[in-house]
Amino acid sequence: MAMSFRGSKYCWMNGQVMETKDALVPAMEPIYLGFFEGIKAHVEENILGEGPLNIFRAKAHMDRLWRSAAVCGIKIPYTKDQLIEATKEAIQANGFKTNVYIHLRVWPKGANPIQPHVVIGLWTFESKLGKGNPKFSEKRKFNVSSWRRIATDALPTQAKALANYANSELASRESRRLGFDGTLFLDSRGCISESTGACVMAVRDGKIITPPVTASILESVTRDTLLKALPEDLGIPVEVKDIARAEFYGSDEAFLCGTGSEITPITSLDDIPIGDQYPGPITTRVAEYYTDILVGKVKKYNSWLTPVQLLATARV
Numbered sequence: 218m219a220m221s222f223r224g225s226k227y228c229w230m231n232g233q234v235m236e237t238k239d240a241l242v243p244a245m246e247p248i249y250l251g252f253f254e255g256i257k258a259h260v261e262e263n264i265l266g267e268g269p270l271n272i273f274r275a276k277a278h279m280d281r282l283w284r285s286a287a288v289c290g291i292k293i294p295y296t297k298d299q300l301i302e303a304t305k306e307a308i309q310a311n312g313f314k315t316n317v318y319i320h321l322r323v324w325p326k327g328a329n330p331i332q333p334h335v336v337i338g339l340w341t342f343e344s345k346l347g348k349g350n351p352k353f354s355e356k357r358k359f360n361v362s363s364w365r366r367i368a369t370d371a372l373p374t375q376a377k378a379l380a381n382y383a384n385s386e387l388a389s390r391e392s393r394r395l396g397f398d399g400t401l402f403l404d405s406r407g408c409i410s411e412s413t414g415a416c417v418m419a420v421r422d423g424k425i426i427t428p429p430v431t432a433s434i435l436e437s438v439t440r441d442t443l444l445k446a447l448p449e450d451l452g453i454p455v456e457v458k459d460i461a462r463a464e465f466y467g468s469d470e471a472f473l474c475g476t477g478s479e480i481t482p483i484t485s486l487d488d489i490p491i492g493d494q495y496p497g498p499i500t501t502r503v504a505e506y507y508t509d510i511l512v513g514k515v516k517k518y519n520s521w522l523t524p525v526q527l528l529a530t531a532r533v
C-alpha cells in the first residue's frame with residue numbers, strides 16, 4: 218500500500234481529534250518500546266463503492282493492542298471501547314466514504330510507561346481483493362530472506378512491536394534489491410515463518426497449511442479469521458504446522474494473509490514456481506470469501522463488523 222506519511226487531514230491523538238499536521242511530539246523521545254495496530258474499515262456490500270463503513274474485527278485488534286501493551290510494560294490510559302469510539306470519531310471527522318486503513322500507535326512519553334502517546338492515523342485505500350481487481354492476478358516472485366525472523370526469545374514477534382519491523386524492513390529492502398516482489402522469513406530453526414507484514418499459507422493436496430505461533434509469527438487477525446471460516450464454511454481443511462522450506466517449494470498454491478495484504482497470491486519462491494496454475498483455485502476461493510466477510514455479505518460474521526456512520530458534521 219502506498220502510504221503518505223502525512224495521512225489524513227484529521228487524526229486522533231491523546232484524547233482528541235486534531236489536524237494531523239498538529240500531531241507533533243518532541244523529537245528526542247525514545248520510541249523503541251512502541252507498538253501499533255493496523256486495522257481496516259470497509260464499505261459495506263460494495264467494496265469500492267460508497268456507503269456506510271464497517272471496521273473489521275475492532276475487538277480482536279484492541280485485544281492484540283492490549284497484549285502488545287502488556288508485553289512492552291505499558292499501560293494504555295483508555296478502555297478498548299473508548300479507542301473504538303475514538304477511531305470512529307477520527308473517520309467521521311474526515312468524512313471518509315471509502316475504505317480506510319487505520320494505524321493505531323502507542324509509545325511511552327519519555328520514560329513514562331503509564332502515560333503513553335496514543336495516536337490514530339488514517340489513510341484511504343483501494344482494496345487488493347477479489348476478481349474485480351486486476352492486481353490480484355499479477356505475478357509475485359518471492360525469495361527466502363537471508364535475514365532470519367527474529368527469535369521469540371529476542372523480541373516479541375507475537376506482539377505488534379515497532380522494533381520487529383526493523384527486521385521486516387531489512388528483509389524487504391534485500392528482496393527488492395534482488396529483484397523480487399516480496400520475501401518469506403525462516404525462523405531461527407529454519408522453518409517457514411511469515412512475510413514482512415503478513416502471515417503465509419500454502420496449499421497441498423487440497424489442504425491449507427500454515428506455521429504455528431511458535432514459528433516467530435504475529436498472532437494475525439486475518440489468519441485467525443481464515444482458521445475459523447475456511448474449514449467451517451468452505452470445507453477447506455486447515456492445519457497449523459511447521460513447514461519446511463522444501464515443503465513450501467513443493468506446494469500447489471501459496472498466499473499471504475493480513476489486514477494490509479488481504480489475500481495476496483505468491484507465484485514463486487526463489488524462482489521455483491508454486492504449482493502450475495496462478496492464482497490457484499483455492500487461493501481465489503479464499504480471497505472471494507474473505508471479501509464477502511469483510512463487506513458484510515456473510516451474515517454469521519456481521520458481529521465482527523463495527524459500523525461507522527457518516528456525520529453531517531464532518532470537519533471536511
Ligand code: PMP
Nearest residue numbers: 414415416435437438439475476
Ligand atoms: N505478520 C506481520 C509481521 C504483520 O505485520 C502483519 C500485519 N499486521 C501480519 C502478520 C498479519 O496480521 P493481521 O492479519 O492481524 O493484519
